[in-house]
Amino acid sequence: MLNKIYRLVAPRQFEPFIIEEKICEDTVIVRPTFLSICHADQRYYTGSRDKAVLRKKLPMALIHEGIGEVVKDYSGQFSSGERVIIVPNTPMESDKIIAENYLSSSLFRSSGYDGLMQEYVFARSDRLVRVLDNVPSNVAAYTELISVSFHSIKRLKRVMNSDQEIFGIWGDGNLGYITANLLKGLFPHSKLYVFGKNEDKLNFFSFADKVFTIDEIPDDLMISQAFECVGGSGSYFAIQQIIKHIKPQGSIAIMGVSENPVEINTRMVLEKGLTISGTSRSSALDFQETIDFLSTHSIERKRFENLVGIESKINNINDLHDFFEAEFANTWGKAIMEWNL
Amino acid sequence: MIYAHIMAGGIGKRMGNIPLPKQYLTLGNKPIIVHTVEKFVLNSDFNLIIVSTPENWINYTIEIFEKNNLTDERIRIIAGGDERNDTLSKAIQYISDTNGIFDDDVIVAHDAVRPFLTKKIIDDNIKASKNFSAIDTVIPAYDTIVKGDGNEVHEIPVRDIMYQGQTPQTFNIKKFQECFKKLSDSERLTLSDSCKIMLLGGERVGMVEGDSSNIKITTPYDLKIANSIIEYGHTAQ
Numbered sequence: 001m002l003n004k005i006y007r008l009v010a011p012r013q014f015e016p017f018i019i020e021e022k023i024c025e026d027t028v029i030v031r032p033t034f035l036s037i038c039h040a041d042q043r044y045y046t047g048s049r050d051k052a053v054l055r056k057k058l059p060m061a062l063i064h065e066g067i068g069e070v071v072k073d074y075s076g077q078f079s080s081g082e083r084v085i086i087v088p089n090t091p092m093e094s095d096k097i098i099a100e101n102y103l104s105s106s107l108f109r110s111s112g113y114d115g116l117m118q119e120y121v122f123a124r125s126d127r128l129v130r131v132l133d134n135v136p137s138n139v140a141a142y143t144e145l146i147s148v149s150f151h152s153i154k155r156l157k158r159v160m161n162s163d164q165e166i167f168g169i170w171g172d173g174n175l176g177y178i179t180a181n182l183l184k185g186l187f188p189h190s191k192l193y194v195f196g197k198n199e200d201k202l203n204f205f206s207f208a209d210k211v212f213t214i215d216e217i218p219d220d221l222m223i224s225q226a227f228e229c230v231g232g233s234g235s236y237f238a239i240q241q242i243i244k245h246i247k248p249q250g251s252i253a254i255m256g257v258s259e260n261p262v263e264i265n266t267r268m269v270l271e272k273g274l275t276i277s278g279t280s281r282s283s284a285l286d287f288q289e290t291i292d293f294l295s296t297h298s299i300e301r302k303r304f305e306n307l308v309g310i311e312s313k314i315n316n317i318n319d320l321h322d323f324f325e326a327e328f329a330n331t332w333g334k335a336i337m338e339w340n341l
Numbered sequence: 342m343i344y345a346h347i348m349a350g351g352i353g354k355r356m357g358n359i360p361l362p363k364q365y366l367t368l369g370n371k372p373i374i375v376h377t378v379e380k381f382v383l384n385s386d387f388n389l390i391i392v393s394t395p396e397n398w399i400n401y402t403i404e405i406f407e408k409n410n411l412t413d414e415r416i417r418i419i420a421g422g423d424e425r426n427d428t429l430s431k432a433i434q435y436i437s438d439t440n441g442i443f444d445d446d447v448i449v450a451h452d453a454v455r456p457f458l459t460k461k462i463i464d465d466n467i468k469a470s471k472n473f474s475a476i477d478t479v480i481p482a483y484d485t486i487v488k489g490d491g492n493e494v495h496e497i498p499v500r501d502i503m504y505q506g507q508t509p510q511t512f513n514i515k516k517f518q519e520c521f522k523k524l525s526d527s528e529r530l531t532l533s534d535s536c537k538i539m540l541l542g543g544e545r546v547g548m549v550e551g552d553s554s555n556i557k558i559t560t561p562y563d564l565k566i567a568n569s570i571i572e573y574g575h576t577a578q
Contacts, residue, residue, distance in 0.1 A: 002379070018571050018572065019571070315461075341459075341461055
């Protein structure tokens with residue numbers, strides 16, 4: 001079946017391509033409807049990735065956060081018109097020990113494998129998760145990012161000690177907000193401290209018990225467990241502060257992606273007996289659990305609706321450029337495309 | 342109701358000495374007509390998808406659809422007419438015989454040899470049919486259009502208001518019938534564009550933006566271009 005996809009061929013340059021798609025008995029054809037942009041997409045669009053990486057990965061359709069409507073299902077599991085999330089992680093094998101989102105053989109949309117900027121997405125049935133009725137499309141569109149945070153919390157729960165008194169979150173951006181919101185729903189009796197650079201952004205965290213700007217953290221403040229949601233060059237400073245303010249034998253979940261290696265004060269990690277876990281991708285099961293969470297937690301769901309900043313209709317390639325540029329200039333919130341291409 | 346009509350009534354005089362009518366030639370891994378009908382099958386707005394082929398090629402069409410797993414209960418394969426308007430009229434007659442024709446019924450007519458149309462073009466046609474009696478899918482004329490007799494230029498219209506017509510063309514069926522009735526026999530033979538029939542009948546015809554890739558494959562050169570457009574697979578490395 002012929003399909004039109006919109007690939008980034010060079011920084012700030014999209015071109016349509018026509019692909020002849022293969023269909024098998026497990027194929028589900030999905031029409032993308034609401035798509036969300038992530039920092040990784042923006043790094044490709046602006047050309048801020050390493051040149052060798054761009055040479056290797058492009059041309060490629062961007063976007064790995066999004067939902068669509070089923071238009072034809074060869075697997076017999078979905079009905080036409082059902083809203084589904086398209087899980088970007090695509091495992092090519094299964095392993096008894098290693099989860100699908102950590103297998104190096106897995107493909108990932110908009111990272112060496114075409115993303116969701118397509119007329120139709122030809123998906124495997126196991127890569128689709130139904131969107132429950134009470135979850136709005138503009139929130140469901142960025143389930144991927146929420147599910148990564150959800151997965152990270154699950155992993156931390158597995159390794160952390162029993163101290164759930166205070167969770168500390170470093171990062172006042174989208175990921176910090178998402179993680180804080182999930183923690184509030186999953187650990188309603190714990191205290192939530194958020195640490196950020198920008199007071200205006202910290203004001204969004206009205207549900208946190210305390211917020212701190214990172215240059216005004218009391219010396220004697222201690223937290224039970226921590227999440228790093230900063231990324232980039234800020235990761236170094238965030239991790240340094242976390243190690244300083246976390247109680248001995250606490251656990252740290254790292255989620256901020258950094259292009260360059262980040263130094264960690266291992267002496268203090270050893271001295272305090274800290275546990276560190278890392279996550280940037282989630283599995284289909286995490287998506288399912290995230291959608292269930294969104295459906296059953298109405299207050300948290302409302303907060304996720306509030307996180308949507310830019311919403312644009314995309315009718316042509318010029319609209320795409322306007323959207324990517326507007327998102328680049330935006331300092332807060334998730335940007336959502338209503339996909340009509 | 343909304344009907345799709347894929348017009349494959351011709352036998353491709355311009356394709357040269359070829360064993361098959363142009364709509365059955367292979368593009369990528371399938372016959373052109375299969376690609377085109379597949380695009381309509383993915384749209385749930387259509388109540389029926391009528392495919393008009395030359396009478397002698399109806400069975401062949403059924404067989405290649407089956408062979409390519411193109412199965413959809415809405416597909417009907419019927420005989421086309423000698424000319425474009427006859428083919429459209431026969432499809433309308435089929436609808437009339439099957440379901441009857443009602444005031445809001447719309448037909449989205451598309452050339453079988455334009456397999457690169459997009460969902461957006463189909464959706465835009467359907468949407469615009471709420472406001473117009475007919476819709477033409479067009480792209481801006483990038484080349485200057487020259488009017489003449491082949492020997493001498495008579496007029497060079499302002500390019501900014503020139504467009505090239507593609508398909509789909511969409512019609513309110515009842516209004517098309519009314520306009521078609523008003524034509525003389527000679528007009529019916531010479532009018533190759535169905536939207537023009539609507540204009541001559543005094544109806545408003547809307548425009549929907551087409552796509553430069555929505556090409557019509559009528560010559561061996563077109564087929565070569567079409568085949569070179571298609572790519573296979575999604576992995577970038």
